[in-house]
Amino acid sequence: MGRARRLARERISRRLAAVLPPATADQRGWLGGPGRVARRVLPREVRLPGRAGVHPDPRPASRRAGLLHGGRARADVGDPRAVRRCGAAQLRAGRRRAVPGARPAGPRRATPVVGAGAGAALAGPRHGRVSREVVVPVGLDDSAVGVHTRPFRCLLGAWAFSSVGDGVRSAALPLFTAVSTRDPVAVSVVAAATVLPWLLVALPAGAMVDRWRLRNTLAVAHVFRSAVTLVLAGLIFADGAGVVVLAICGFLLSSAETFADSASQSLLVSFAGPADLERANGRLVSVETVGVQIAGPLAAAALFAWDPALCFAIDAIALGCAAVLLIGVPSRAGAARERSSLRADVLAGLRFLVRHRALRTIVGVVGLTALLTSGINVVAFLYAIESLAVPAAAVPTLLVCTALGTLLATHVAVRLSNRLGSGTVMVGGLLVLAAGIGVLGAVQVAGAAWLAYFVMGFGAGSWNVLSAANRQRLTPGPMMGRVTSAHRVLAWGLMPLGAALAGPIADATSMRTVIIGAAVLTAAIALAAAPRLRG
Known part of the structure; x- marks a missing residue:
């Protein structure tokens, strides 16, 4: 036999x-x-x-x-x-x-x-x-595979719950720090502790995600964040949350988020399939926009007046629900490869990103536009109040206009990319973003501010959906976590630099000069990157 x-x-x-x-x-x-x-x-x-x-x-x-x-x-x-x-x-x-x-x-x-x-x-x-x-x-x-499969729907539901929780926490944490301490230095320390993991932890986190089982990594990250947030809610309720506690919790939550973000991106590519990456990213950006920019802040505003601890309790519940939904997601192991040190894995991912021409272009554009938009965010609200006579109470509605523009872009950009090609639409998104910034700086009318923020949201949303899909399509599966983390590090790493430069430049010239200059530079970046993006 x-x-x-x-x-x-x-x-x-x-x-x-x-x-x-x-x-x-x-x-x-x-x-x-x-x-x-x-x-x-x-x-x-x-x-x-x-x-x-x-x-x-x-x-x-x-x-x-x-x-x-x-x-x-x-x-x-x-x-x-x-x-x-x-x-x-x-x-x-x-x-x-x-x-x-x-x-x-x-x-x-x-x-x-x-x-x-x-x-x-x-x-x-x-x-x-x-x-x-x-x-x-x-x-x-x-x-x-595809956006209509059960694993992708479960992943999208988990992303929606975690986005709502992140939106509540991102609004409640700095607000509670400011109200409880009345100290700008304390607010700055907590804000820096929240951002620091994206510079220190993200790269090794991406390398470890590439080794581990993706669903398990994501579930553990959500459970850990839920537990930390629940402890923080208890400390706030007991009046035991000082600056040190807030900074430590902010650092731990953002550190766990670096693991969750890389694992979610890898699972999205696995479940959506190459043909549905644009639609999958469009739905992901849609639920993230609703959760982080609309539902989360509104829930935080309603709960904070009642009891600040409730904001963090709701965040913990949302993250727990996200972990439960992952039961419907099949477990996927990281790519099998030869054993190597964590440092070698991180360097391999960075080398691949730097040497890949298309990926280098996409991530470079993300970093430069993040630098410019962070500078705009520093001066835009003050400019709207002083130069455009926008009421201070109405300033938060500008962010709602940005979210609405992004939601529209997630549907329109995918359809346009099927007809015109994703590269052309990506360049168009950058030019629309530049046009929105230019309207904010050039048109001295109060109503122009809402229009400008809507246009900026549409341009940024178009770029985010299509650039993510192309970055995922160009990245080998065994390096998905590392490339995703490097992309985040570059974006988050240049944002403090843009914020630090905008203030002195505005003081030396004017806020309008900063905004118009950012519009011109954004358009120049789009035109310079157009041949590679369209190619």
Whole structure:
């Protein structure tokens, strides 16, 4: 029996070798030759490229297929129980179809096979020409990923609850610090402690997220944040929350948020799939905008007058609900790779980001625009009150206009990108953002402030949705956490610099000069980055 099974496997391996060219996927699960990447090898897939030739690797085809997923994927294509027939004639060009005769091996489903056909262009390392490939699923339908699947809906619900909690806390923490201490230095210390983890913890957090199981990491982060917030609510209720306690809690909550953010981004890419990244990010930005900028601050305003401790209790409950919703999210392990130090992993992620031209452009634009917009935020409210005669009580409504513009952009930008291309819409979003800033500085009418903030929200929302989708699409799965963290570090790291520069420049010139100068620089950044973004 053993000899018959071995002969059957060798016969199937020879048939597979007849359609396998030289290796076209590295062990990280990415397809493409030097200088070109077609797309990721999705989970439970095996690549059968379309050019005829004998694979130089002497190992069986089943073993080679397993290496495409770092040794974690089960290569059922080499098992006679899973595949009865697998020849070149069965891999029809341009079609998605199951290989005839394929059936699950044991209790598990057979591995999807990637075969020849009209798909993404691929420059093979041993072929001087472009070949074609297409996914041929075996035992796995196309409904496994997308924004309509249950895992993505559970992830989106968890993101919505955590966004509401973050919105409540982001409004209540600085307000409670100011009311309880009446000391600007104390307010500054707590604010700095809240931002500091994005500079110190985010990069190692991203490297650790790439190693760990994503759902477990996200759930533990939410539970930890819920527990810390609940303790803080108890201390505030007992009048035991001083500046030191507030600063420590702010640091711990933001540190845990760095882990949650990286894990959420990686899970989003896994559940949405490459085709739905724009729509997935649009929905994510929508619920985040509603939670952080509208629902959360309004809830904090209503609860703070009653009892400040209730704000943090509601935050803890929201984070607990987010953790519970993750029960419906399947567990995904980090990518298997060779053991290395945390420092080596962080440096590898930074090197990849710096050397990748498209990613470098996207993250660079994010950093520069964050620097400019943080400078605008320093002077914009005072400018609206003094120069545009906006009532002080009406100033918070400007932020509501920004949120409304962002919500509109999450729907419009995705549709425009399908017609015009995401690069064109990204450049257009930056130009719209510059136009909104210019309206705020150039039009000396009170009503122009609300229009300007709405336009700025629309431009920023368009950029955020599409830039996130393209960044995720360009980032290898094993580096998703590190690239996401590096993106956050650059954005958050330059914001204090912009805030620090805006005040002295406005004092030396005028607030209007700062705003108009930021508009001109934003437009210049958009035009300078346009060739690379559109390319």
